[in-house]
Amino acid sequence: MIEVNNLQKNFGKIHALSGLSFTAKDGEITGILGPNGAGKTTCLRMLYGLLKADQGSALIDGINVAEQPLQVRARLGIFPDKFGLYERLTAYEQIDYFASIHGMQGASKKHAIEQIIEELEMNEIAYRRTRGFSQGQRMKVTLAQALVHQPQNFVLDEPTRGLDVMSTRILRRYLAKFKAKGHCILFSSHVMQEVAALCDRVIIVANGKLAAEGTPQQLCDLAGETQLEEAFVKIIGSDEGVAA
């Protein structure tokens, strides 16, 4: 479970976050929607413990990120904003590397790696060096290395960017499966259809604050629109927007 309470962050005079609060529950996929520069990435980086909040706190499974960043990270799977691969390692070695960093070893590590390779249908590419991998293949490797230790919480920063339909479907299918196992998934995106199709709850962030939250249907109802996209524009665009 991920809880964010009144997070505030300023970079000089710029208010990146001004009092953002939300909760992402276990067994649910929570989507963060927001225009560019709304503070999504800043917020997620605070969850990883890379940035420190000026005020407020972020709790992962009840552990404060600012106080125990390493313990928090052990309970997190991370799919970052910009992900690269170690191009001189094979996909298997790369997954193995992250599994070892998470303290896995021996037969259980081997089993976990083989299982995730199986689940993501990446047997064919597992023993190839990752240089020259397609965007879809890169996504799979990043997903596998983030989830090999089966973290309770999984945070993705715009994971479908640059992916084709097939890869997006694999990702969605996997996330749905992961959710069914009772994990908490937090997901930032720009793609409305995706959020509408995948997310149980949506958080709309604008100007570093929570603008609205609810199921996609609730948000549409709230804004009096039938499409989530229209609702989104209305919520973030209008002065009289929905006071959440």
Add this chain to the structure above:
Amino acid sequence: MNQFIALYKKELKEAFRDKRAILAALLMAFMAPVMIFGISKFAIKEAVEKPPIYVSIQGAAFAPKLLTHLKRDHILPLTAVPKTDRALWQKRNMQLIIPTTYADDLLAGKPIKLIFKADYSEQALSTPIRRIKQSVQYFSRLIGYKRIVMRGIDTRLLNPVQLEQQDTAVPNNNAKFISMMLGLYLLMAAFMSGLSVAIDSSAGERERNVLEMLLCQPVSTTKIVLAKLCCASLIAVIGVVLTLTLTTFAVSFIDLTKIGATFNVDAFTISTLLLILLPICFFSSSLQLFFSFQAKSFKEAQSMMSMVIVLPALVPLMLTFIDNKPVWLNWVPISGQSLLMEHLFKQMPVSWLALLVTTLLTVMITLALVWLTAYKLKSEKIVLSLS
């Protein structure tokens, strides 16, 4: 510990699979023996042979015996210069003018004035000028001695005070330039060999967007930096060992006895050299990681590094200019090691205390740099510049 081993193993895999970087790293090791071999050969040739000197001689016809004498010392008239060297010696334009009255004056026992014109400020002419001067002086003294002997006087009277010169230099001292070069090369190898790996694993990873992912993992930045340091240092150590082995091998092909020198790198010297240089390998890598982690790109890191790699060349050079060296120079990194190596090569006793102090100080500075790098990796400034 398991985490560290995983980090270290991954660094090694990446480093050794980057063939180009490894090749560049070890280029130094292969260059050093070739350079030392070449320069030694050249130096020996200079020292042993007396290459012919060509000087324009006016009035040569008046002093045939002087000319024969000069010829014996490989000092020849400009007319005899081979085509290939003609332009060079014409440009150097050294002139020896023999007066027309030479023969008469010699017969009459009058002093003869030979005029020698040359550009004394020209560095390349210093040896030819010295040799011509010596040759003429020797010729003059020879005639003088003969005259005195003819008059029945003991020539020893001409030298009432004699300066007996005793060379206290250790025989090996003549090979000093070789060992000085080797010392410089070893320091350079310690600095250069790990360089590309250090840059690639820091600024390179940042450029390839894998650093952020790593910083999000449940692992301390100190472990990350230490793993990268150990990897880059290992390459540096390999570079140093290779330089040392290949150079020792190459020098064994040079006949140093020609200049009365021996160059013998025995097991003791090799192990002491490694002991001296091991901390420097770690020190240089920590310095490189510290700077290149702050660079935004591979390129920026490379240009920053050009300043760091000047150090091993600059410090020993500066040391040669300081006559009264303050004690602390024996202790600080690079200069301490450089002085220790100098003593070792001169076969002077190695000061183990200086070795201990400089090693400790180098290790301490290295650890401080690791700590500082790890601390900086936690700072928001680094994170914000990731994207």
